[in-house]
Amino acid sequence: MTYYPDGSPYTYHKPGEGMVNVGWLDDAHDYQQGEVAEEVVDGLLRLVIDPDNQTRGLHECDFCGALYLMVDNPHAESGSSLLGTAEIHVRSSSDTVFVAPTLVIHYIVEHGYRPPDEFLDAVEVEVRRRSVEQV
Numbered sequence: 001m002t003y004y005p006d007g008s009p010y011t012y013h014k015p016g017e018g019m020v021n022v023g024w025l026d027d028a029h030d031y032q033q034g035e036v037a038e039e040v041v042d043g044l045l046r047l048v049i050d051p052d053n054q055t056r057g058l059h060e061c062d063f064c065g066a067l068y069l070m071v072d073n074p075h076a077e078s079g080s081s082l083l084g085t086a087e088i089h090v091r092s093s094s095d096t097v098f099v100a101p102t103l104v105i106h107y108i109v110e111h112g113y114r115p116p117d118e119f120l121d122a123v124e125v126e127v128r129r130r131s132v133e134q135v
């Protein structure tokens with residue numbers, strides 16, 4: 001997959017104002033590791049149901065080579081979600097839009113990746129925003 005440092009301006013696909021990369025990892029670069037709260041992972045599983053920029057190809061995991069990665073997803077109708085084919089856009093309370101590959105869920109769960117705190121906070125903000133919109 002293409003590597004972008006966390007926090008760099010997003011330029012990949014239909015870039016917009018204030019968009020920032022998160023979680024575009026590869027095995028040639030170190031990444032921050034650590035615990036991620038279950039609520040954040042749960043939030044990402046909710047957001048991955050309605051991803052952005054779908055079908056621009058399939059990304060494999062650079063660390064374990066997994067392709068067509070399915071994760072169990074209690075929020076998806078089918079009970080699982082395919083990762084590596086789309087992006088998750090997450091708007092923070094200060095209007096930064098973080099753009100992460102859906103693979104970010106796999107990186108967190110399987111490879112111990114810890115995204116920047118601003119992103120983790122923004123996931124909760126985004127989940128709340130979308131659940132309000134759906135009511």
Ligand SMILES: [Zn+2]
Binds near residue numbers: 061106111
């Ligand atoms: Zn992997």
